[in-house]
Amino acid sequence: MWSRSGTTALGAVLAGALLALAVLAAPGTAAAAPSDQPGGTTGVLDSAELTALQDQAADVQGDLQERQATVTAAQDRLASAQQVADAAAAEVAAADTVLTQQQVAVSRYASAVYRDGGAPTALSLLLAGGDPGDVVSALGYLDVIDTGTDAVLQAAEDRRQQALAQQASADAALSDSRTEADAVAAQVGELEAAAASVTSRLDEALGVVDRQLAQLQAEQLQVNADTAAAWQGYVDQLAAAGVLPPPAAALRDPVAGLPAGLVPVGGSTGAAQPGAAQLPRQPTSLLVLPAETVAAVSAAMTDLGLPFAPGTAGPESFDCGSLVQTAYAAAGIAVPGTQGELFATTSPVAPVDVLPGDLVFLGSAESGLSHVGIALDPQTMLAADGRAGAVVVRGLPADQVLGIGRPSLALRAPVAVPGPTGGALAVECGNTVYPATYDGSRSWGGYPNGLIPPSALCPLGAAGHALRCDAAAAYRAMSAAFAGAFGPALCITDSYRSYASQVTLYGQKPALAAVPGTSNHGWGLAVDLCGGVESYGTAQYAWMVANAGRFGFIHPTWADPGNGREEPWHWEYAGS
Structure with a gap:
């Protein structure tokens, strides 16, 4: 005998704790439930x-x-x-x-x-x-x-x-x-x-x-902490029930048989789900996941709050693909390290059958595949999120799900990965990726140019300079690599530029400065550098040309030599 009760067992143990968090928000502020906005800022600009x-x-x-x-x-x-x-x-x-x-x-x-x-x-x-x-x-x-x-x-x-x-x-x-x-x-x-x-x-x-945002960010941290505690509660329940999570191989074919005492988990097609089981008991059955899945999700929980940075794979920062790869590698399962490769090779399951530890692939018809995270329940996922700039617990938007994959099953033969259509820009880990030739707005998070709350920005570790959090993490990694080559860290003269400072600069240099509200500095995505980078032909500038792309930074073509506005010092974060 088997039933589908395993799909709701986690709701009693884990999802219920998560849903209860909705009442934690203070009156007058947006709920601190996981958000697709930076820092958990859903509705923060409803002023x-x-x-x-x-x-x-x-x-x-x-x-x-x-x-x-x-x-x-x-x-x-x-x-x-x-x-x-x-x-x-x-x-x-x-x-x-x-x-x-x-x-x-x-x-x-x-x-x-x-x-x-x-x-x-x-x-x-x-x-x-x-x-x-x-x-x-x-x-x-x-x-x-x-x-x-x-x-x-x-x-x-x-x-x-x-x-x-x-x-x-x-x-x-x-x-x-x-x-x-x-x-x-x-x-x-x-x-x-x-x-x-x-x-x-x-x-x-x-x-x-900004005060609203700081409150929401504090609540987001609480969401992260309570989620990790709820997960540990689930692990403790397994131990208390005397269940030692079996290896993934033992759960891949429930029709052929499962470890003693366990029964299959029902799927949406009426057949048993591979890769999971349940322990029958009253009042609800206890979901039993493979040992590798439990270990992988537990490992990912320890990374909550670490910065998102494209092209990095820990231990201090991650992108969405590398977070999944690192977590499952710690559990003994080798999977690829990019969202595209994960989509192409992970064995799929029906979205309605999603279980903790499954991979959630998000996207749209226009952008194609844009994100991957680790499901915690049907409404929640854990991910290194480009817009949040960190590893966070966030909502799982059902209307954006392109597919669900189960890493505990054998990898499939690679399939095509949905890409952007109609000239849309690619999206990586929830973060828009801009080509070097792109000269349009690089807006993010619903914030107006130059009006980004300070709490939504992250420091660069240099005299009051700040950028969007993912750009800041990438900059710090790039600066450390630069220091390894030259000794001193990157020298910086300008980063995020508020609307007020753009107005002041425009008044001083109307023929040279960008019109207020249009500068990429106002998006928290541009830096002006010094220490040798400010001159073409130097070793420092050559290093940036050769290496900045690894950290998501580009030198826009309009600032290249011979293009009318030569600015060797100006670099922009374009994502991974």
Whole structure:
């Protein structure tokens, strides 16, 4: 005889304890149940005041972006008008020089005529000029002047007047361009003042949000601790019942037989589930998992709270695939270390048959496979979560489940892994992966640019600098590797940049700084480095080019040499 009661046995032991946590949240705050937001922040931004202020900031940001093009165009027109005015002034000076030369020549000719009592001769011109060069110039004018000195002087004067007219026109255009540039600058100044005004109120509202977030994070830590305690309670129940979890091989074929005293666990198809059993007792049966599964989940519980960092595999940080691999390796089961390889090779079970220790594969039709975690019950999973920036207990969203795998069963022949469609970006461990050429918004967690609560950021270990938690963990790992190569840790000058600091910087450098609310520094995903990295061609910069990608950091193509905005010091976290 067998029944499906094993699928609910854990609810009495483990899931019940988890569901009870919903009542722990303080009135007025979001529940501390596992969340898909950073730090357990579901609903943290449900603030009407903050939303209204964000809308105001967005309006100012839009105006600044629109005005930015106007500023650039006005500056270009002003520079062009200045060039025309300078050229006109040079032409006036040249015309004045020609007129003066011709007036001198005519004067000398007239003097010679007076002395000689008639037409001048070469001798008289020599005597009058005193310089052989003057004679050559004067003789060149003789034939022309003989037909009328007035025409000679009039031609020179005409040229001078034309040059003066051109100069007057160019000066008028320059004046208009200066007026336009001043008007645009005044408008930008007004927008900057508006941005500064809303910033102070945003900071105040953000303080309220940050206090909410700190409370939720404390509750999330409690969720983690209570989950680990509930799991240990389940392990203790097995021991108290005299059940020594059998090896995985003993539970793979329940039809062929199970260890004495155990019966199969029913599945959704009506057949017995492979890889699990149950101990019949009253009032509920006790779920019996393979020894390897119990050991793997127990190992994962000890990693709760450790940072998420792409490309790392412990002991200080993990990504989602490496957490699964490490936990099951500790239990003696070899599985791959990436979410894609795990999906491709882990034996599947029906989603409704999910048991503790199974692997939950999340994703969507657009992004494809995006996450893997270890199921604790039908509603809860444990994972190294890219958005939370840590190993956490979080919800298991049923509408995002692409599949369930059971590592205690033999690996299957690899199958295709669902990938992004329609130009969507890939997602790894719940974290969007941006290509090096991507220049759009790298937003995360529902936070506005530059308005990320301090509690949602993590320190870099360098003088007040902080980033999104997964980026911070990756940066610390990268800095340690850099120190191994050069001695000192990475030198940093800028990291997360608040909306207020973006407004200030834009006011100081409107032609260079990003419009407030658009900088990747405002997402907590960009750093500016020093200590040699700030110059192309150095050993430190070459090291970053060769190694930064291992830690999820890229040098955006717009900042590469020859692309118009050379910034060797600027690096961005793009995920694994």
